[in-house]
Structures are given as C-alpha cells and as structure tokens.
Amino acid sequence: MDNNGSSHEPNNNKRGIPFLVFFKDARLIFKLDALSREILGIAFPAALAVVADPIASLIDTTFIGHLGPVELAAAGVSIALFNQASRITIFPLVSITTSFVAEEDTIQRLINKETETDNIENETITKENVEAPKKFKGETDESNNVVAKSTFTSGDVEKLATGNMGINNENVTSSTKSKPKVGKKRIASASTALLFGTILGLLQTAILTFAAKPLLYAMGLKHDSPMLIPAEKYLRLRSIGSPAVLLSLAMQGIFRGFKDTTTPLYVIVSGYAFNVLLDPILIFYLKLGLKGAAMAHVISQYMMAITLLLLLMKRVHLVPPSIKDLQIFRFLKNGGLLLTRVVSVTFCMTLAASLAARLGSIPMAAFQPGLQIWLASSLLADGLAVAVQTMLACSFAEKDYNKATAAATRTLQMSFVLGVGLSFAVALGLYFGAGIFSKNANVVHLIKISMPFVAATQPINSLAFVFDGVNYGASDFAYSAYSLVLVSLVSIPIEILLFRSKQFVGIWIALTIYMILRMLVGIWRMGTGTGPWYYLRKGPWCYMRGHSLP
Structure with missing residues (x-):
C-alpha cells in the first residue's frame, strides 16, 4: 500500500470479467488529470518526431522533382x-x-x-x-x-x-x-x-x-x-x-x-x-x-x-x-520475434499493393493515396503507442499493477477517440478533396469508392497500433509476434479470394478484415487476462473502481 492508498499488488480475493477493464474510468477520458498529462507529455513529442520524417521527405522530393x-x-x-x-x-x-x-x-x-x-x-x-x-x-x-x-x-x-x-x-x-x-x-x-x-x-x-x-x-x-x-x-x-x-x-x-x-x-x-x-x-x-x-x-x-x-x-x-x-542474447531473442512480426505485416501490405497493381494503372493510382491516408493514423497513434509502452514497462518493473492497468486503458480510450476524429476528417477530406490526387474522373471515382473503408477503419487502426505498444510495454514480444503471424496467415488467402471476387473493393474489404483481426488479438490478450495480464483474472474489480494514482 503506497502513501495514497493504492495497492501495488493485485487483489487476489475478488473476481470479475477482465474484458470490462477496457471501460475503466472511461468518464475521465476528456479530463486532463495527472495520468492524461503524463501520457500526452510523452505521446505528443513522439508523434511530432514521427511526422517530421515524411514531411522532410516530401520537401526533399520537391527539390529532386x-x-x-x-x-x-x-x-x-x-x-x-x-x-x-x-x-x-x-x-x-x-x-x-x-x-x-x-x-x-x-x-x-x-x-x-x-x-x-x-x-x-x-x-x-x-x-x-x-x-x-x-x-x-x-x-x-x-x-x-x-x-x-x-x-x-x-x-x-x-x-x-x-x-x-x-x-x-x-x-x-x-x-x-x-x-x-x-x-x-x-x-x-x-x-x-x-x-x-x-x-x-x-x-x-x-x-x-x-x-x-x-x-x-x-x-x-x-x-x-x-x-x-x-x-x-x-x-x-x-x-x-x-x-x-x-x-x-x-x-x-x-x-x-x-x-x-x-x-x-x-x-x-x-x-x-x-x-x-x-x-x-x-x-x-x-x-x-x-x-x-x-x-x-x-x-x-x-x-x-x-x-x-x-x-x-x-x-x-x-x-x-x-x-x-x-544483454546480447535477450536482444537477439526478442528482436528475432519482432523481426518475424515485421516481415508478416510487410508481406500483407505489399500483397495488397501488388494486387491493386494487377488491375492496371488507374486502380493503382486510386489505391495508393487511399492506402497512405488509411495508414495515416499510425503516425499519430504511434505517439500514444510509445507513451503506453514506456509507462507500462516502468509500471511492470515496479509491480504497480494499478498504474499499468490505468495507463493501458486510458491510452486505448484516447486512441479510439483519436480514430473517431480521424474518421470524420478523412471522410470529409476524401469526399470533397479526392480531385486533388488526380484529374482523371475514373481515378477520382475509385478513390470515393474506397472512402468508406478508409474512414470507417480509423478507430480500428488506432486501437491496433496502440495495442502494439501495450504488448511491447508488457514485454509480451512472443505473443505480439506469433499472433501477427497467425493474423497474416489468415489474411493472405482472404486477400486473394476477395480480390478475385470483388476486385478493387475486395482489396479494401480484405484490408479491413486484416486490421480488425490485428485489433482483436490485442483485445483478446488483455481482455481475457492472460500472459502478463494474469492479475486481472485474480481481481479485476479493484481496477474497475478507480484509485488515486501516486
């Protein structure tokens, strides 16, 4: 028990449904309390640093052009x-x-x-x-x-x-x-x-x-x-x-x-x-x-x-x-796991682009800007992922399970709100600004067809990316790697089948399914109280009621 009355050890006497932990203190999502300030203090500069690279590359490309x-x-x-x-x-x-x-x-x-x-x-x-x-x-x-x-x-x-x-x-x-x-x-x-x-x-x-x-x-x-x-x-x-x-x-x-x-x-x-x-x-x-x-x-x-x-x-x-x-062997072991994960993710995304290219230059011209905007949330969500990764790593090292649970749930809630905001922005932007990417009427038409998928999946994408940070912060590298390999093995045949039956639209349906599966494996790990989240099954209700953070 710390000075503020928050226990650093899980409560083993109470039981509940771990899945409900995602709604913990949801009423505080828009309150700028100490926890939110700590998250945003780490996330905002991290997001700006990530965004700086593509902006500089764009300017660099302008000179080369x-x-x-x-x-x-x-x-x-x-x-x-x-x-x-x-x-x-x-x-x-x-x-x-x-x-x-x-x-x-x-x-x-x-x-x-x-x-x-x-x-x-x-x-x-x-x-x-x-x-x-x-x-x-x-x-x-x-x-x-x-x-x-x-x-x-x-x-x-x-x-x-x-x-x-x-x-x-x-x-x-x-x-x-x-x-x-x-x-x-x-x-x-x-x-x-x-x-x-x-x-x-x-x-x-x-x-x-x-x-x-x-x-x-x-x-x-x-x-x-x-x-x-x-x-x-x-x-x-x-x-x-x-x-x-x-x-x-x-x-x-x-x-x-x-x-x-x-x-x-x-x-x-x-x-x-x-x-x-x-x-x-x-x-x-x-x-x-x-x-x-x-x-x-x-x-x-x-x-x-x-x-x-x-x-x-x-x-x-x-x-x-x-x-x-x-820590050479520790780096090699966990780095190898994440390398497997990166290869799996890269293969799925590359396959989607290659399938779009097979349809011809016009579908590919429409697919590329949609894909870049579709992944734009990763640049902003990456800041939240960095914040929750760092905070969870510290909290688990301290065995402060209350802080770990609070940081994870609050950051995931923030990522969902971020995704909803991006959905409206992307929907309006693509509907009224599709002509910016091309003057070809067919290209603009296909961009507008992809708009519902690109916009609607923004909250899903944000949650999926932040769940990566949650897994890394809990040092759950093995689960992060193996789950994404499984998701890729399921998604690849789905991409091919939907491409053959639905062509351009089929690619976007397949990508939506792929990101939903990525999000679900994150929800499953924490929501079922397995792996590093085992303590939620022993006493989740003490984390549902809130506590005074130190």
Whole structure:
C-alpha cells in the first residue's frame, strides 16, 4: 500500500470479467488529470518526431522533382528500398530498446531509493546513539534531584561520534558518504542497443552498396531502364548514412525509455531543417544534382546521430563495466520475434499493393493515396503507442499493477477517440478533396469508392497500433509476434479470394478484415487476462473502481 492508498499488488480475493477493464474510468477520458498529462507529455513529442520524417521527405522530393521525371522516379524507387530495409532492421531494435531501458532504469531508481531510505534510517539511529549520553560532570539528574558524576567526558562524546568507541562511523556519516549521487546512469540495455545499431547499420551499408543493382531489379527496374543508373548511384550514396540512421533510431528508443521524447524531437527537427537547407545548395548551387540530394540526407543524418550521442553521453555510461553486462542474447531473442512480426505485416501490405497493381494503372493510382491516408493514423497513434509502452514497462518493473492497468486503458480510450476524429476528417477530406490526387474522373471515382473503408477503419487502426505498444510495454514480444503471424496467415488467402471476387473493393474489404483481426488479438490478450495480464483474472474489480494514482 503506497502513501495514497493504492495497492501495488493485485487483489487476489475478488473476481470479475477482465474484458470490462477496457471501460475503466472511461468518464475521465476528456479530463486532463495527472495520468492524461503524463501520457500526452510523452505521446505528443513522439508523434511530432514521427511526422517530421515524411514531411522532410516530401520537401526533399520537391527539390529532386525539379531535376526531371527520371531523377524523381529513380530517387523514389531508391528511397522506398532504403526505407523498407531500414524498417526491417531497426523496428525490432527500437521497440525492445524502449522497453528494456525503461525497465532497467526503473529498477535502478527503486534500488537507489531503497538505499537512500536505509541510509536515512541508519543516520537517525546513529544520531540517537550519539545524543544519548548527555550527562556530563556537574549535570543534575532530574529523576533523583541530585548532582551526578558521569563517567563520560566531552572528549569521550567526541570519540563516540567519530566511531572510536565501537559505533560504526559509516552510519554517522551515511548521509554524506552513501547518498546516491545524481549523475550518469549505467544502463546495460542502452549500450547493447548502440552495439546492435552500429552492427546493423554497417551491415545495411554493405548490402545496399554491393547488391544495389540486384535489389533495384527486384523493385521492378529493367536493364534498359533510364532510371537504373541514377537510382543505383543514389542508393549507394544514401546507404553510407545507414549507420547514422540506425544509431539515431536506437538512441531515440533509449530516450523514450527514459520517458524523454522532447530531446529527440528537437534534434530530429533541427537535423531535417539542416537537410532542407543543404538540398538547394548541393543540388543546384554546386550542381551535384541527385548526388547532392543523397549527400544532404547523409550529412544531416550523421549530424543528428552525433548530437544525440553527445546528449546521451551526459546521461549514460555508454561503455559497460564488462561485456557480460551486455544483454546480447535477450536482444537477439526478442528482436528475432519482432523481426518475424515485421516481415508478416510487410508481406500483407505489399500483397495488397501488388494486387491493386494487377488491375492496371488507374486502380493503382486510386489505391495508393487511399492506402497512405488509411495508414495515416499510425503516425499519430504511434505517439500514444510509445507513451503506453514506456509507462507500462516502468509500471511492470515496479509491480504497480494499478498504474499499468490505468495507463493501458486510458491510452486505448484516447486512441479510439483519436480514430473517431480521424474518421470524420478523412471522410470529409476524401469526399470533397479526392480531385486533388488526380484529374482523371475514373481515378477520382475509385478513390470515393474506397472512402468508406478508409474512414470507417480509423478507430480500428488506432486501437491496433496502440495495442502494439501495450504488448511491447508488457514485454509480451512472443505473443505480439506469433499472433501477427497467425493474423497474416489468415489474411493472405482472404486477400486473394476477395480480390478475385470483388476486385478493387475486395482489396479494401480484405484490408479491413486484416486490421480488425490485428485489433482483436490485442483485445483478446488483455481482455481475457492472460500472459502478463494474469492479475486481472485474480481481481479485476479493484481496477474497475478507480484509485488515486501516486
């Protein structure tokens, strides 16, 4: 029981329906209390950081577009390939880094707090022992009203205080000797994340450099394509920045683990602003063309990586005391699970795009903007996912099950409200603004056909993405991976069958089913009280009634 009366241990005496926990304190969803402020304080900067990348890429693409259609198309293919490679390599690393750093940092804070409490108690006991012998020569003993001759002298008291009479001097000075110092932390998972980020970055550079042409062939470019040579040169130059990209993302995961999403935001915005500033100088003024665009990106990425590294060095000892302290096998195990998950998700989305492409250029032209808008909620929901992941990792490390339940349910409720708002915005935007994407009447007609699916699934998408953060925060990586593999195995044949029977509409129906299944596996885990949520089955009603958060 803490000072505010909220128990950190689950109540084993009460039983109920765990599924109802999703409606816990729903009346507080629009109240800006301490819990909401903590969630939004982490989520808002994280969401802005995620949005900064596509905005910078859009501006970057605008500069490249002035070079000509061939250069623009070549850069587009190379960027798509580079981003996909980076996503596969870094997404698992960032996800597990955030959880592991949050857990480790929380455990260290708890240990330091207990140590400080013990030191204060020892100091109090020692002071009482020192102050006890107050009867010196000539003092009056009040209990007997006589003058007592004490055997203690002022010199003896000095000896007692300094520990020369059998009392440990360490206890007397514990407040000055043993108080934990505020300074750098030793977070083994942070060092491990940087090690893996460096290795994966160098590996990605090597693969993209030496296998650039075969990979571009796999992307659909032919031997005689005018895009092949500029795309190959751009990809090889861009790959030089892979170590910086992966290290930057790994360090973002570390800062997220500290519940600090503001510092990475400032660095990212500054870095991309520098990229935009370099683009016209290198592309047009120095006449480097497409090479200049790649160089601007690489320079800005290394600037961001170095800045984040310098800031991180002020907070963490990056070199561990021993190699044994590195959590290499733990990273490999959980990173492998999330890699399987990423491949499954990527395959489903790629299959949907390839099926749309089979229908021809007009359906594909209508499908692409719809797909991008359909996934737009992920950019905003990702901020909430980061917040709940960090908070859950800390709460589970503290065994504060009340806080874990409250944070998870409140964030999921926020994501649903976000999704509903996006539904109305997307519906109005696509209905009145479909003509922005194309002047072709057939393309506009197909975009409007996809509008109900794109708009209606926004709450589903938001919940599905935030449930990912819930699973990662609870370190439920195995369930997150295996459940998504199962969802993909079910969704792939559904996509193919509906494509054959319903064509363009069938693809959107299949994608809707796919996201519903993703959301349901998240609901099932927490709603049934299994895995890390086992305690909800032992006493969920104590979490339904609300409590005072510390």
